[in-house]
């Protein structure tokens with residue numbers, strides 16, 4: 131990476147172009163803080179429905195929970211009803227956050243069938259009017275998350291991105307796949323490049339940023355201003371160190387087993403503290419699966435972790451992992 135990769139999103143100055151992409155069921159406060167400690171800068175809450183913010187449910191409070199070190203923070207909203215969007219903005223007006231991202235990318239049927247998430251890709255005019263409402267009522271930068279289109283016969287992200295820019299958004303996040311692709315199939319670098327060429331606001335790309343090589347490919351092939359990392363950070367907060375090493379032309383060393391065990395233990399304790407020991411343990415199980423992906427005894431360890439009933443048992447299992455796993459496969 132040769133050029134200066136600092137990005138400005140509205141009044142929000144980021145020193146690095148590596149962003150932690152929002153993930154439903156994953157991007158809670160412990161996960162964000164962990165990834166920040168490894169170098170992630172901007173991070174997002176998971177997607178929150180504007181209706182549930184209006185109802186102020188306990189689950190929503192947990193999704194919105196933040197603290198002083200959890201910055202810069204983006205809150206991601208999904209919805210399509212102006213009255214609930216306005217109500218959500220009113221509820222959020224007392225909270226501390228740096229940016230609001232509006233989701234027009236979620237491919238889940240329950241969401242799109244109600245015209246929300248990626249459903250809005252079919253209605254650029256409606257998306258434009260919803261974004262105008264948000265921009266008008268919020269004094270912080272507003273961004274939008276889109277996909278390349280609904281399916282391969284309707285690649286319309288240039289139109290959608292222009293509609294968003296016209297509404298006054300400060301940046302566009304684009305996942306280089308169609309709604310129909312979900313999370314599989316190849317990333318459409320060419321379409322992201324067209325979106326980047328068309329807009330005069332920053333474009334942040336996501337899709338398969340699993341390594342520095344793939345990050346470099348994304349930058350080189352699309353000219354994007356930044357990359358947002360999602361699955362590459364699951365069980366792998368080191369990806370942000372890898373990106374920074376790449377950024378600074380330094381060598382990246384993969385974590386040792388001791389290091390992975392240490393981070394898992396910290397992550398588990400943070401989940402227990404944030405939710406409760408019981409709920410935190412349940413929440414942590416999927417992360418354990420991701421941390422141990424590709425390791426020799428992973429299946430057996432996961433079964434044991436699934437059966438672990440207490441924090442002590444889970445921590446003992448992590449110690450067992452540390453003591454008995456020789457090294458990461460190459």
Ligand SMILES: Cc1cc2nc3c(=O)[nH]c(=O)nc-3n(C[C@H](O)[C@H](O)[C@H](O)COP(=O)(O)O)c2cc1C
Pocket residue numbers: 151152153154155156176177206233235236275305313336337338339340358359360361362
């Ligand atoms: C488990 C999971 C949950 C996700 N939830 C959200 C979400 O709430 N909001 C969003 O904009 N994107 C969400 N995404 C999409 C990611 O932010 C990202 O755009 C996409 O996964 C492509 O990046 P990747 O290839 O690095 O995973 C989710 C992805 C995954 C895997």
